[in-house]
Amino acid sequence: MNSVILLIIDGLGVGKRTQANPFLQVSTPTFDWLKSNFSYRALQASGIAVGLPWGDPGSSEVGHLTIGAGCAVYQNYPRITMAIRDGSFFDNPALMQACSYAKTKASRLHLIGLFSQSRTHASLDHFEALLKLAKQTGVVTVLVHAITDGKESMPQQAKILLEDAQRIMSRVGVGEFASIAGRYYAMDGNEYWDRTERYLNMLLQGERTCETYGAALDKAYSRKLTDEFIDPSLIAISGQTDGLRQVALGLSPDPSSALPIAITMPPNVRMVTMIQYDSGVAAPVAFTPPVINNTLSEILSKNNKRQLKLAESLKGQLVTYYFNGLRQEAFKNEYQIIIPSDKLFDFAKEYQLKTETLLDRFFSALDERIYDFICLNIANLDVAGHQPNMALAQQSIQYVDGVLNRICRQTLAAGASLIITSDHGNIEQMFDPVTGQSNTRHTDSPVPLWIVDKNEYRARTSQEIDQAEKEVSGSLADVKSMILDKMGIDQEKR
Incomplete structure (x- = not known):
């Protein structure tokens, strides 16, 4: 043969x-x-x-x-969407664990995720459901770390997407942007640790501060960069310097991304991921793969x-x-x-x-x-x-x-x-x-x-x-x- x-x-x-x-x-x-x-x-x-x-x-x-x-x-999008519609999303043990930890420790809940026109890796509907869950469980402070796309979205679509996210946060009554970075740094899946390290340094050590996500985008667009390559930038909000030393919850980055592996390394981080990542990620998973x-x-x-x-x-x-x-x-x-x-x-x-x-x-x-x-x-x-x-x-x-x-x-x-x-x-x-x-x-x-x-x-x-x-x-x-x-x-x- x-x-x-x-x-x-x-x-x-x-x-x-x-x-x-x-x-x-x-x-x-x-x-x-x-x-x-x-x-x-x-x-x-x-x-x-x-x-x-x-x-x-x-x-x-x-x-x-x-x-x-x-x-x-x-795929992940319809599976999670169906869970939101039937209400099981709001009883998900892994998600409840993250919110409960943030509430009992009087700490912040950090949401890290991609904002994209493509629903393969991200969804504003899922983002809104996470905010509602946090509010229902009594979490006071939710800090959102936005990863911009530019690859499976239009090259400079982030401002519109983040404005939509801002309206959702205002409507739900919880959440504020804490950082912004392009997926080139935050979602590298090719083992280029220098990219992931640069993003983590921003999250954990507060490097490269800017006033708003809009300022970070304007600066990048003036250099003719697309959303994929936005420099990791911490947004200057009051008292945010503790980085991710409390809770991190992944919204839906690339499953091959190095970020979830890296982010479980620092002490005192409690991480929950929406979906299953590489087997090296030691974190509870909200939606396990079929x-x-x-x-x-x-x-x-x-x-x-x-x-x-x-x-x-x-x-x-x-x-x-x-x-x-x-x-x-x-x-x-x-x-x-x-x-x-x-x-x-x-x-x-x-x-x-x-x-x-x-x-x-x-x-x-x-x-x-x-x-x-x-x-x-x-x-x-x-x-x-x-x-x-x-x-x-x-x-x-x-x-x-x-x-x-x-x-x-x-x-x-x-x-x-x-x-x-x-x-x-x-x-x-x-x-x-x-x-x-x-x-x-x-x-x-x-x-x-x-x-x-x-x-x-x-x-x-x-x-x-x-x-x-x-x-x-x-x-x-x-x-x-x-x-x-x-x-x-x-x-x-x-």
Whole structure:
């Protein structure tokens, strides 16, 4: 049995034919060749098809989880929202523990969380519920440490989001902003501890004070920084210098973030997290993750198939933890190679990322012919889609088109089956075609799927290609079965 390769081109959606789509403005011979000669369809990668509310854009985490699980898994947003609606949120033991500690110790309750247009990691509805819970339990002082997005939100949306949060605090009657920082510092998931350390120093030692969150944003915007890169700044409010030496409660940062691990280190901190983070976080969890059985990786392992996961650390958790159904440990006969990413501040100078190193490892693995399944993630288009730079997006697309050419040629020569898809849309809409405003958020576009092997080769007409792009036929949850079918693993063995 020949091997099956799953190539996940992160952030690649099936875009509309508008000026906002950079694919229409550059030459893409490999993408065009795939559309014209191999099985091609569009898959749903957003909303209820991947366990999110209707119309919500997908994300890298959600997309990889859905592919690996082979089904839609309810994500954190709908799970927590349902708990708020049925009232169980306000009896949650972990949340009650945090509020009770703050009340009995006459200390402050600190809420640390992302403020974003995307509901994958954050929600103003959840923020309001936390404030109401604090007030109901008699907590007098709630200090809010705002993490600004700029990645899965519009580049400079923080002022509007924080104004909305301020209105919520006024309406509930509790809460005030105590600090602000961009997710580049507060939500680093690539083990760059200098970023996390800078944020923690601000929280614990009171560095870089400013008068208001608006002043911090104005200063950053004057330097042409987006919300992602807001300098960690303590907001000057009366008596706030004790930092986080009492209670910290995480709203919903990135599950791969180093912050929850770091923040449990100082003495006298009592931390509760809304969701499960890395296994190294020793803190009560309000909403534990669901148990996901029979993932693709688990089935392959039980059938004695050897599998390889390849990505750079920027996306490393996606092909391991999320793809494996929220499981940290590798399965039997599963090998994971995660290439350390460079520090990314100016993507324009490093748009190739670590793709060439990944390709070297991938082609070596292909030549070795010892793996039954290889999953490879390429991050370039997703990172480019988060930059408000059309020229850079076009350059990245042309680079990935060349990468794709090399992968297709060598996998076909090796007799392997290549399945190409994405986890969510992003780069296919670089700006709002109506307003012209830059769009650095994920989109709700479907994602492409190609099956590339000798059995799937057939010339397609332009009408067939148009039809494939206009009509969504399936979702990311279907990819698992396609792979198992290609590998000859029948239903009884799944």
